[in-house]
Amino acid sequence: MKNLGLLSIFLFIILLNSSLLAQQNDVITIGKLSAAPGDRISGTVAISSEENTAFVPITIVNGKNPGPTLLLIAGIHGSEYSPIIALQRLMPTLQPQNLSGAVIAIHIANVPAYLGRTIYTSPVDGKNLNRSFPGKNDGTLTERTAHFLTSQVYPYADAVMDIHSGDGNEQLRPSWVGYYAEEEDAEIVEKSRKMAMVFGLQYANAFKGSLTPKSKAIWAGSAAVAMGIPSIDVEAGGMGIINPYAINQIETGIRRILDHLEIQQSGLPPVPEPIIFGDRHSVNSPVDGSWYPLVDTEKMVEEGELIGYMTDWYGNRIFEARAPISGMLILRLEAPPVRKGELLITVAELQ
Numbered sequence: 001m002k003n004l005g006l007l008s009i010f011l012f013i014i015l016l017n018s019s020l021l022a023q024q025n026d027v028i029t030i031g032k033l034s035a036a037p038g039d040r041i042s043g044t045v046a047i048s049s050e051e052n053t054a055f056v057p058i059t060i061v062n063g064k065n066p067g068p069t070l071l072l073i074a075g076i077h078g079s080e081y082s083p084i085i086a087l088q089r090l091m092p093t094l095q096p097q098n099l100s101g102a103v104i105a106i107h108i109a110n111v112p113a114y115l116g117r118t119i120y121t122s123p124v125d126g127k128n129l130n131r132s133f134p135g136k137n138d139g140t141l142t143e144r145t146a147h148f149l150t151s152q153v154y155p156y157a158d159a160v161m162d163i164h165s166g167d168g169n170e171q172l173r174p175s176w177v178g179y180y181a182e183e184e185d186a187e188i189v190e191k192s193r194k195m196a197m198v199f200g201l202q203y204a205n206a207f208k209g210s211l212t213p214k215s216k217a218i219w220a221g222s223a224a225v226a227m228g229i230p231s232i233d234v235e236a237g238g239m240g241i242i243n244p245y246a247i248n249q250i251e252t253g254i255r256r257i258l259d260h261l262e263i264q265q266s267g268l269p270p271v272p273e274p275i276i277f278g279d280r281h282s283v284n285s286p287v288d289g290s291w292y293p294l295v296d297t298e299k300m301v302e303e304g305e306l307i308g309y310m311t312d313w314y315g316n317r318i319f320e321a322r323a324p325i326s327g328m329l330i331l332r333l334e335a336p337p338v339r340k341g342e343l344l345i346t347v348a349e350l351q
């Protein structure tokens with residue numbers, strides 16, 4: 001009896017301790033970077049394949065108080081600078097003592113593409129990181145980068161934001177936020193939708209199509225959703241320039257998400273819900289050659305309207321890109337070089 005009494009006191013202490021622990025944030029450890037509750041750390045984590053080595057610069061701000069963890073990803077495409085600069089501006093302002101929860105920033109997911117100034121793909125293996133999720137632990141460097149994110153970083157996240165711009169050769173306007181609207185798990189769809197609604201941009205995309213089987217989830221954001229983590233994609237900026245307007249949209253939007261998740265209270269005023277784009281239709285080039293755009297993005301266009309044209313190497317017009325539907329021109333290539341099959345323009349229906 002006496003032993004049983006001691007045993008129950010012992011068990012009670014263990015239960016008490018574990019319930020206290022459950023109210024604390026966990027230590028967040030990514031590679032050699034580790035942040036206990038109340039800590040901030042910045043540093044790089046190395047990623048190696050058999051042929052190549054790269055690194056990923058990361059900041060972890062682990063709040064003093066418990067709460068959810070928001071994962072921010074920039075630089076999946078290395079020539080999309082507005083998200084990268086927005087995270088460089090935002091992260092130093094987040095103080096662990098003010099956070100209930102944590103924020104993890106992947107400052108530049110694809111450093112080889114950033115330093116190599118490549119669009120779409122990594123100069124190391126020619127792969128598009130945003131088509132390489134969930135990744136492979138024995139794959140190429142790009143595939144291993146995706147695998148690093150899904151295996152070592154995503155498990156900490158309660159919400160994921162994958163932040164892009166138009167690429168270095170793309171004019172993208174207006175900025176928009178997107179979420180996966182037709183995933184099977186209604187709760188994840190609703191949590192993602194709410195994040196998109198409060199981000200503060202005027203336009204949103206409700207991505208169509210289910211992510212079943214999960215092998216369809218080859219984008220960073222969709223891979224998060226496939227793992228059961230609410231997620232939004234953001235597109236702001238482009239053309240390989242420093243765009244203060246887009247940078248501010250991203251930084252302010254993240255602060256609104258931090259408010260929404262109750263990780264931090266910024267006191268930003270509420271925003272109207274965005275206009276959801278209808279169907280999006282793109283025109284891809286049937287030829288290699290040079291592209292000359294004629295119509296600016298954010299303009300309303302009529303079906304059949306000439307948006308730009310391709311020439312051969314000698315300047316002869318060989319293809320005309322016409323609006324496939326009536327709607328808003330939301331993306332156009334800006335720079336001349338185009339390979340056969342590459343996207344020239346996208347028009348979105350306005351509902």
Ligand SMILES: [Zn+2]
Pocket residue numbers: 076077080130164165166167
């Ligand atoms: Zn991108």
